[in-house]
Amino acid sequence: MMWLDYYSDSHGLYLASYDEQFHVAGLHCETFGPAEPGIGFYAIRYPFLENEETWNSGRYDGTIVHKFRDLPRLYEQAKQMGLNHLLLSGWHVDGFDHGFPIYRPDPELGTAEELAEHVQAIRRNGGHVAFYINSKLLNMKYEELTSFRDDYAVHNRTGLMKIERYGDDNLSFAVLCNGSEGWRHYLFETVRFLVDKIGADSMYFDQLGMSPPPFCFRADHNHRHDGWNIGYGQFLDQVNERFAIGSMYEGVTDIHGNKICEQLISTFFYHHSGAFPELYRYTFPDQRLIDMIYPSKKQAMRPVHVSQVSRDMIDRAFLIGCYLWMYDLENDNTFQSDPDMLNYVMKVVRLRKQWLELYGQGTFLDDTEIAHSTSGVTAKTFCFENRETIITVCSRNPESAWTIDFKPKERTVKSADLYELATDSHEGEPASNCKILSVTPLTHEGEPIMQITAASARLAFIHILYDEM
């Protein structure tokens, strides 16, 4: 019997052929070099088909992770983690990366009525439900959509349709033109269905702020060939006029950032090559960013170096005031398989909620008000006009006391309180509010400085209140 075992001391992956006829077959394992970290496994069979014969390997084009009836349980799970906003992807016919743009509930997951019932129950319980919609792709396999595709796809100067590839090698997609009235209308009607019929109060438009803008030369679309950004702007205006929903899109762009509630950044992609989300956060402090975070182990969705900086990514999102995006792909990418990091992220969410509930968002000032901090300590500030300041702190040596030199400018500090990450893992316990060791007024290059000394857990925030001016 042919078998293969890839193993460590505690885990393993076992592949074998249980064919009792011992037909020739193969099991393979391969790596692709540093440019594509990871490892691939596959099996080979030789069905030797004659003309007209068929062979079926069984279902392999995607699996069902959750059904609509799982929604109440998933919402409870999210609530326990301190979260209240679910994003449903793969909810539509043919599922994620396949069924674009057939945005109707997949009957394999349950009925539309069932979906609506669960979504509305979550909303009644204080939760929010967003639906994934791809903002531009049409799967080329759909013959019934041929005329829709031919009418509304992006076409180049010579009349060729723009095609892109994602997911499996056998998938290709036409890029639909947001400058065409027909596609914009279709997208809008999808939102209307999900809001009015299903009860959603949030949308996620994949690729909208992320993918490169193509030129389209279709004269009957009635737009300039370089009008891509205008098309999405019109669509978002239309959605905002009609629906009171909290929407998100992938990517970050100042062209549309003021038309959307949250923009999804992916700091992990660029962490090792100079990611600098602070720049956008500082330039547009009124716009909210969401950052993707990953568990420190047992996720196969991203390369291993993403998991190796799991905690750093969570800390950075907290420091600069980003919302958190987490997956729950069960056997692929979920914090449920990483109890230590789950415990950590739950404490971070509690601390962040404490900050928001007590004081609100504030305006991000990066480190422009920090004159100096102990080595291994990063601090950022958020201002609330001239009345209050929040300083977020991350210490790489949480056992040691640290010092931050903060510039209060002409303001007089009335009080300074430290809120740190809960040090034990009791469910629902608020982060402790402990006193700062000392706040000492000094001067630095002629400027007044408040030197704050404290000892705290890895993450903390300091609330500073000023005397009325």
Ligand SMILES: [Zn+2]
């Ligand atoms: Zn066009």
